[in-house]
Amino acid sequence: MQRVAILALADGSVFRGRAIGADGMRCGELVFNTSMTGYQEILTDPSYDQQIVTLTYPHIGNTGVNTLDVESSKTHAAGLVVRDVPELYSSWRAEQSLPDYLRDNNIIGIADIDTRELTRRLRTHGTQNACLMAGDEIDENEAIAAAKAHPSMSGQDLASGVSVKEQQPWSGESIWQIDSNAYAKQQDAHWHVLAYDFGTKSNIFRLLAEHGCRVTIVPAHTTAEEALALNPDGIFLSNGPGDPEPLTDIVATIQTFIEHKIPTFGICLGHQLLGLACGAKTLKMNHGHHGANHPVQDLDSKQVMITSQNHGFAVDEATLPENVRATHRSLFDGTLQGLAYTDAPAFGFQGHPEASAGPRDSEPLFTRFIDAMKQASK
Numbered sequence: 088m089q090r091v092a093i094l095a096l097a098d099g100s101v102f103r104g105r106a107i108g109a110d111g112m113r114c115g116e117l118v119f120n121t122s123m124t125g126y127q128e129i130l131t132d133p134s135y136d137q138q139i140v141t142l143t144y145p146h147i148g149n150t151g152v153n154t155l156d157v158e159s160s161k162t163h164a165a166g167l168v169v170r171d172v173p174e175l176y177s178s179w180r181a182e183q184s185l186p187d188y189l190r191d192n193n194i195i196g197i198a199d200i201d202t203r204e205l206t207r208r209l210r211t212h213g214t215q216n217a218c219l220m221a222g223d224e225i226d227e228n229e230a231i232a233a234a235k236a237h238p239s240m241s242g243q244d245l246a247s248g249v250s251v252k253e254q255q256p257w258s259g260e261s262i263w264q265i266d267s268n269a270y271a272k273q274q275d276a277h278w279h280v281l282a283y284d285f286g287t288k289s290n291i292f293r294l295l296a297e298h299g300c301r302v303t304i305v306p307a308h309t310t311a312e313e314a315l316a317l318n319p320d321g322i323f324l325s326n327g328p329g330d331p332e333p334l335t336d337i338v339a340t341i342q343t344f345i346e347h348k349i350p351t352f353g354i355c356l357g358h359q360l361l362g363l364a365c366g367a368k369t370l371k372m373n374h375g376h377h378g379a380n381h382p383v384q385d386l387d388s389k390q391v392m393i394t395s396q397n398h399g400f401a402v403d404e405a406t407l408p409e410n411v412r413a414t415h416r417s418l419f420d421g422t423l424q425g426l427a428y429t430d431a432p433a434f435g436f437q438g439h440p441e442a443s444a445g446p447r448d449s450e451p452l453f454t455r456f457i458d459a460m461k462q463a464s465k
Contacts, residue, residue: 092197092221094139094168094205095230097237098212102205107172108189108196110222112230114237115139115165117217118399119206121378124150126185128442130164130194131157133249133286134355134397136328137240139166139217140377143206148172151181152188158288163249163328166219167196168205195219213373214240214399240399241371245329246285246337246356250307257282257292257302276301278460281319283307283337285327285356290441295323298453308336311343321350321460324357326439331359331369331400338363344433350459351433352452355398358435362402362426365411372422375399376437379444382418383437385425391418392449395442402426402437432459 092106096117119141120129126147129140147169167189176184189196197219209215218234220226280300282292285307295302303317307327314322322344341364344351353361359369376396383394404413404423415425415436427434440449 090221091225092195092219093225093227093230094197094200095218095220095227095234097216097231097234099231100208101227101231102197102200104197104200106196106221107169107186107198108167108221109193111193111195112218112220112233113139113165113195114216114218114233116214116240116399117141117168117209118214118375118377119143119202119209120397121380122395123379125379126167127152127156127188128158128288130162130167130192131159132288132397133159133163134326134328135164136245136249136286137165137243138328139168139219140164141168141202141205141209143202145170145202146173148176148185150178151176151184153178153180153182155180158290162192162194163286164194167194168200168202168219169196169198170200170202172198195221197221209374214375241330242333243329244333246307246327246334249286249328250284251304252306254303254305254309257296257304278320278457279303279318280321280323281305281309281314281317282323283309283325283357285325287325287327288439288441291323291325291354294441294450294453298457300457307334309340311340314340314344315347319349320464321352321456323456324351324353324360324435326355326357326397328356330371331356331363334360345428345431348431348463350456350463351431352456352459353433353435354440355437358426358437359398359400359402361433361435362407362411365428366406366408367411368403368406369400370403372399372401376417376419376422379442381438381444383415383424383449384418386414386416393445394424394438394440394449395444396438398437432463434459
């Protein structure tokens with residue numbers, strides 16, 4: 088017997104479908120992601136904290152789930168919305184089905200709904216809050232009321248909730264069982280990088296290690312004094328969920344790094360915080376960027392890269408001061424995708440260069456960070 092689930096939107100719309108995960112009720116900001124693969128990485132990306140993800144690709148779960156494709160120590164997405172989950176899955180790496188994984192991690196999921204209609208609504212009218220409900224007792228009115236009552240993403244500091252609580256060296260082990268080469272390189276690493284964890288994905292640490300960095304992970308609200316006492320060669324500002332504007336103490340910390348001319352590299356939320364640190368403004372986007380097929384142009388080389396994106400806020404390019412220039416721009420909607428300080432070795436990129444969308448189109452950004460540390464050490 089099929090279990091019933093509903094997706095209720097704050098505008099009063101209700102989509103009825105089949106439950107594919109845990110029972111219960113969960114609210115969040117509803118977004119759509121255009122990736123064709125990577126559903127396990129999406130579910131475990133801390134940047135999706137308090138968001139319900141709609142996947143536009145129709146067939147999800149074909150290759151099952153395995154322990155190697157997770158990006159953090161637990162799942163973070165508030166829920167999953169898909170068109171179809173096949174009854175059978177097939178992959179030599181698979182360890183369990185997607186529905187079993189959702190139930191084991193207490194994630195509510197819904198299938199058999201028209202994700203095309205849902206995506207058009209979000210793209211046209213903008214992101215809105217929603218409520219997923221699954222189980223024996225379904226109350227549409229309760230779900231709609233819960234969606235309407237759920238707080239807006241604007242003004243929320245979500246990064247603090249997903250950050251590590253204590254300073255720790257990256258061991259190369261964690262959940263990654265294929266990091267032995269990166270870990271070995273880290274033992275002979277020349278560059279000591281402090282990685283501010285606002286919701287970091289594991290692959291970021293692996294790539295930093297592969298580029299010759301010894302990584303120390305620090306909590307989101309680590310002060311500049313605490314960071315400088317560790318004598319870093321560079322500062323990495325990670326991705327993360329929520330609105331960057333409430334993180335005023337972190338912005339002040341970044342301003343200290345800029346003043347000290349410490350090489351600083353920010354991605355996603357870290358990029359937005361670099362924008363705020365120079366006095367620029369951020370804005371809430373209509374429906375954000377979520378997917379692995381976003382074209383971004385390097386304004387210096389004119390090269391176009393295919394990138395992975397996951398953000399609902401952006402730096403307003405029109406508010407950049409004279410000492411900060413735009414370096415990358417989205418070819419989807421023209422929004423700012425990269426910035427660089429002209430008077431300090433600091434730069435940011437809105438996308439996720441650690442992801443394999445291009446598949447390695449944006450990885451040279453890590454080399455740029457290494458070069459900045461080399462130059463600063465002279």
